[in-house]
Amino acid sequence: MEVRPFADLLNEACARGPRRFTNVELAGAVRSLGGEITHTYISQLRKGDRDNPTSRTVEDLAHALGVHPAYFVGGRHELAAGEHPRWNPQRLRDLFELVHPPGRGPYSPEEVTSSVGAVGAYGKISPTYIRELISGTSDNPRLKHILGLAHHFGAEPSYFFDDQLAGRVNEQLQTRHVMERLGVNALILRAHEESLEPAIGRRIVDALAKALKVDKPGKGTADTVN
Structure with missing residues (x-):
């Protein structure tokens, strides 16, 4: 299965819904949920300059954006009620x-x-x-x-x-x-x-x-x- 570039998926997730996240806003949202990703690294991911995040980074971004982590590897976008998906x-x-x-x-x-x-x-x-x-x-x-x-x-x-x-x-x-x-x-x-x-x-x-x-x-x- 071919998976779309991570940068494309991240940019789409940032633009979905009523709120369009800037890099600084997304870094703040991640931090408010207990994660730690710098806005500089988010910028690099969105530009495609970095394309190999850890699973925890994927999960933290997904959590902040309200999407399923599977979305970033070609899977579903929506979270089911009560789901807290992680690498297993x-x-x-x-x-x-x-x-x-x-x-x-x-x-x-x-x-x-x-x-x-x-x-x-x-x-x-x-x-x-x-x-x-x-x-x-x-x-x-x-x-x-x-x-x-x-x-x-x-x-x-x-x-x-x-x-x-x-x-x-x-x-x-x-x-x-x-x-x-x-x-x-x-x-x-x-x-x-x-x-x-x-x-x-x-x-x-x-x-x-x-x-x-x-x-x-x-x-x-x-x-x-x-």
């Missing part, structure tokens, strides 16, 4: 567990490092840092790393911020994962995805898994990332 390391753990070629275990951090670096547009990310993101030891990845990780796993970047989207995606991934372990034919899998109601599909998969004693991912039998 569990999402990365879910992708490692659920997204890998059939017949083998999860990708290693070294494999992901190589994949992200090979693209070129996302910069470099080390295996050590990926492990820290998985464990939650590091919890403030930069935008390009988020985009690179999403690209490797074939996910929408907003998956990392949007719990509603992540819930839907994880259901589909868990279903596919179990069906692959059960050896379900790909044609049947496609029919399931395209024609069945999600609740019916889940019941079918759960029944198959129970009958053949195959645990769904996330139930204590997940492969680990080394």
Whole structure:
């Protein structure tokens, strides 16, 4: 998924609604909510001179502007009532567990490092840092790393911020994962995805898994990332 330049999205968010934020006003709004971003840095982001903010910067800007952080990575604009979206390391753990070629275990951090670096547009990310993101030891990845990780796993970047989207995606991934372990034919899998109601599909998969004693991912039998 191609994401529009951060500068374009930030400028649009600043111009939306009845209030049009200047850089100084936006920095003040961020500060009033407990964040800290200088008006100089905001100016650089809006001009495109800087284009790799941290996830916390993205979240603070989104909070001040009243938009969902996912908006800045190609996702939805509107916040649901009571939502306080943040970067969620569990999402990365879910992708490692659920997204890998059939017949083998999860990708290693070294494999992901190589994949992200090979693209070129996302910069470099080390295996050590990926492990820290998985464990939650590091919890403030930069935008390009988020985009690179999403690209490797074939996910929408907003998956990392949007719990509603992540819930839907994880259901589909868990279903596919179990069906692959059960050896379900790909044609049947496609029919399931395209024609069945999600609740019916889940019941079918759960029944198959129970009958053949195959645990769904996330139930204590997940492969680990080394």
